[in-house]
Amino acid sequence: MRYVIWAIGSLFSLLMNQATANEGLWTSQQRPELAASLPLHSVMQAGSCSAALISAHGLLLTNYHCLLDSLPYLFSAEPDIFDEGYLAGTTESELALPADFYVSRTLSQRDVTDIVNEAVGDRLRGRARFNRYLQTRDHLVAECEREAGVVCRLVEFNDGLSYQLIREQRFDDVRLVYVPAAEIGYYGGERDNWQWPRHAGDFALLRLYVGESGLSSEPAATNRPYQPERFIALSETPLRAGDALVAAGYPGITQRYRSPSQLSYQFAHYYPSALQYLEQWQQLIKGLSPSGSERRIQYAPLLQRLSNRSKNYQAMLSGYENEQVLLQRDAEHQQIKNWIAQQPNRGDYEEALTLMDELLAEQSHFQAQQLWLSFFDQLQLPRIGRHLYRLAYEKQRPPEQRTGGFQPRDMQTMRNVMSSQASQFDSRVEAQLLAQLLVRHMELPEEQQLKSVNDFFRLSEEPTQLELEQQVKKLYSNSQLDHVPIRLYWMQRDLKHLQRSSDPWLVFAAESYQERVQLGLREREWRGQHQFANGKYMLAVKNWHESQDFSFSYNANRTLRMSQGSVMQAPAFTSLNTLLQQAEPPSQIPEQQKELIQQQDWGCYADAELQSVPVNFLSNLDATGGSSGAATFNQNAELVGLIFDSTAESVINDWHYSEAKQGSIHVDIRYLLWTLDKLEGGSHLLKELGWPWQDFRGECRGVTIPDPAPVAGIDPDPAG
DSSP: OOOOOOOHHHHHHHHHTOOSOOOOOBOTTTSHHHHHTSOGGGEEEETTEEEEEOSTTOEEEEOSGGGTTTGGGGTTTOTTHHHHOEEOSSGGGOEEOOTTOOEEEEEEEEEOHHHHHHHHTTTOOHHHHHHHHHHHHHHHHHHHTTSTTOEEEEEEEGGGTEEEEEEEEEEOEEEEEEEOOHHHHTTTHHHHTTOSSOOOOOOEEEEEEEOTTSSOOOSOTTOEEOOOSOOOOBOOSOOOTTOEEEEEEOOOBOOTTOOHHHHHHIIIIIHHHHHHHHHHHHHHHHHHSOTTSHHHHHTHHHHHHHHHHHHHHHHHHHHHHHTTHHHHHHHHHHHHHHHHHTSTTHHHHHHHHHHHHHHHHHHHHTHHHHHHHHHHTTOHHHHHHHHHHHHHHHTTSOGGGSOTTSSGGGHHHHHHHHHHGGGGOOHHHHHHHHHHHHHHHHHSOGGGSOHHHHHHTTGGGOOOHHHHHHHHHHHHHTOOTTSHHHHHHHHTSOHHHHHTOOOHHHHHHHHHHHHHHHHHHHHHHHHHHHHHHHHHHHHHHHHHHHHTTOOOOOOOBSSOEEEEEEBOSSSOEEEHHHHHHHOSSGGGSOHHHHHHHHTTOOTTOOBTTTTBOEEEEEEOOOOOTTOTTOEEEOTTSOEEEEEEEEOGGGGGGGTSOOGGGOOEEEEEHHHHHHIIIIISOOHHHHHHHTOSSBOTTSOBTTOOOOSSOOOTTOOSOTTO
C-alpha cells in the first residue's frame, strides 16, 4: 500500500503560515504538529547521509555521492561501475554494499537530561565529569538495547543543554539497485561543487533486506526485502517558484551559538591551517594517480572528500569576512552578557564564561599538534594497528568496563570496517602521505612533537625527505595489515600475541600506546570542561533568546530534523534543455542522453513551464553537511526531490545563519524517473514505484506535454 496522506490540511496550514525566516533544523519535539504531518518513519539515515523509503519492498532513494566510498568495494563484481553505472534487473542481481554501510531509522527519542545531570552533578569537572557521563551513557544504552532488533545511542544536544536517548532500527543488509554513470550522477564534478546552477543526477537506489524474523540481519542469501507498513509517496505535481517545502533528514553539525572567541579561533587559525594540509594531500594523491587510472578511481572517494572540505573551508572564510560575522556575534554576545548580569544566578554563568576562555587558550596552544594528529589518524595501516592493539588491551577488562567502540556490541562494526576499507588502500600513496606528514611533524613546535613518533621514525636524526620516503616504504612493504584476513586474525588475538608481533604497525602501536593514552586523558579533561562550561553558556543563550521572543533551534547533530522554506524565485530550476546548453563539449553527457534531449523525448516527465524535464532546483531550506539525501516534501507531504548540496554563499550558515544567503540544491524526482525510463530501461523499478504516469489508454496522466514532444512508443490514436 502507498503511504496515506492523512494530514494534508494541517501541513498546508503550517507551511502557509510559517514565519518569513527559514532558520531552524527542528526536532520532532520542537515542531510536533509538523512532525505528525510528515512520513518521518520513512526518512532514513544511510551512511553519513539521509535517504527516503519509497516503495513497499524496501526501495531506498539517496544521493549518488553518498555511495562514493562504497563503489570501489564493488569493483571486483562491476569494474565499470563508475563509467557505466549499474542497474539490477532482478533482486538476485542486486549488489551487497560493504559491511560497514548500514541504514537506520529513528523509532523514538526520550529526554534523559535529568538522569544525566543527576549522575554528573554540579561538582564534578573535567575528566571526572566526562568519565561519569560515559558510565551513565553506557548504562542507558545497555538498558535500551535489551529490546530485540533495537540499537540505541545517547546524543548530546547543544553541548549538554539536553541529552536524548534515541532508539533506532538498523538495517545491516543493504544492496545496490541502481547507480547512474558518473557522467550523470557526478556531473560537473569538483568544478560545480557548491555552485548554482547545477545539472547533477545525484541519485541512487538501494534496497533494504531483513532476516526471516523481519529484524535486521547480517547479509545472507535467505534474507528478504524489507516490507514497511508505509512509505513515501512521489509527487505528480510539478514545483513552481515560491512553492512551500519541508525537508527531513539527518543533518551533520552546526555551531551557531559559539562565543566570539571560539568563533575567532576557528576562522583565524583552524581553517587556514587545515587548508594547507588539504591542498597538499590533494596534490600528492593526484600526482600519484593519473586521471582515469585504477588508482585514481580507488582514491576518488578520498579526493572528493578532500576537495569538498577545501571548497567548504574557503567558502567559510569568504562568508566570514563578507558577512562580518564576528562583529555580529560580538554584539549578540554582549547582549547575552548584559542579560546574565541581571540574573540572580549570574555567578554560575560568569564562571562558565571564564572556564570557556581558559579552555580555549589551552586547546589553542596544542592546535598544531591536534591538526597534525587528525590527518595522521586518517592513514589506514597505522590506524588499524592502533585499533587492534587497543582492542587487545581492552579485552583484558570485563566487557561492561571497556571503552566505547571496543565493547562486544561494537565487534561486528569493527570487523566490517576492517574488511571494507581495504578497497581504498594503496601502499605507495599512503607511504608518500606519511612521509609528507613526518616532514610536517618535524616542523611542529618542539613541545608539541610526539615522542613516540620522533623515536619510531628516528626524526631526531633529522632525515631528509628522500630518507623518510625510503624508510616508510620499507615499513609498508614489511606489513601484512593491508590483507583483510590478517586484520581479522589479529582481532582474535590477545595482548601478549600482539606484543610479540614484528609487524611494524603493531610495533608502533605498542610503542606509542602510553603516549596516546595520555592524549586521550587530556581529551577527556577538555571534553568534561567543555560539557560543563558550554552547557551553562548554552542555557544562558537559550534563556536570552526566549526573553527576546526569538526562536531557538538546536544545533544539528546527526539526529532527525525538519526544516521549512520554499522554492526560490527564478532562476530556481535547471532542466534537460539547459543541461545540453551548458555541457562543454556535449560529450560530457552520455551520447544516448544527448540524443534524447535533442529529440525532446520527455516521456511523461516534462514540466510545461520549463518545456523540458526538471533536473535540479534551488530552495531556501535550512541545511548543512549530512543534509545530503534529505527528503524534500511539497505541501501534500509528497516527495519532490532530495537535497544534495548547498551554494558556496550559504556554507557560513553552519556558524552564523543568514536567510539572504541560504541556498539548498535539490535533485528533482522527475529527473530520476525520466532517467530510469528513457536511459536505463528500468521499467521494473518504475512499476514498483507506480510509474510511469500513464492511464489505461497509455496517455500521460495529469501532465501537459509541451510541443514538440513526441512520446516514444505511445500510439497517438489508440482508438484507431
